[in-house]
Amino acid sequence: MKTKILLLTALFLVICGINLPAKSVILNFVTDMFDQISIKPQEPGSMQSFPIGSVSIEGKMVDNPADRFANQVAEITPETATKNPVPQSVTSLENGKYIFDTYCIVCHSDSRETNEEGFATTEINKLGMIAPALISISHQFNDGYIHKKIKFGGAVMPPLGYATTEQERWDVVNYIRKLETQP
Ligand code: HEC
Secondary structure (H helix, E strand, C coil): CHHHHHHHHHHHHHHHHHHCCCCCCCCCCCCHHHHCCCCCCCCCCCCCCCCCCCECCCCCECCCHHHCCHHHHHHHCCCCCCCCCCCCCHHHHHHHHHHHHHHHHHHHCCCCCECCCCCECCHHHHCCCCCCCHHHCHHHCCHHHHHHHHHHCCCCCCCCCCCCCHHHHHHHHHHHHHHHCCC
């Protein structure tokens, strides 16, 4: 019995030791808490005003906290938005479709059809998700904005930057532009 307790204590300490550099010394096999949607204080669009000179997650200095939405607005204004560096080639469209069908279609669908509440007709929306039928609204947004939306997500939409590369996000943008041309 004593040996068992000793062994278990030793095992526990070893596991705690392995986890030391992590955010908690408590076993973190369950990481949902770290993965969930959260707005970091330094993120543009954050609800909080942060100290003058704070560096945003994009590495841009914000001199005046009142301007903290400026980066976001810049992505919507066509003249200042990040240009799409990836041409709408066959490969880009194929890859874009693959990524879109993997990550986006589950919430947004690839059609303009809407349910009674005006959201996309997807199973997940039946369960209370509120994802719009993307291709009926995406023409309002420029490429840079959609790219950024995929990377950082929104108030409800999960950020997918961890799951997609820069190139893949532009491929998705190209594919969305192609979907927009369908009736
Ligand atoms: C878990 C569901 C979910 C997934 C997966 C998802 N979205 Fe969304 N998306 C939403 C919701 C909900 C909104 C509206 C609220 C918000 O902006 O958070 C939205 C909004 C958007 C908007 C509108 C932007 C705006 O500012 O109104 C774009 C563009 C978009 N999503 C693109 C994508 C793309 C591209 C993918 C795949 C890479 C994707 N979404 C994956 C749920 C999702």
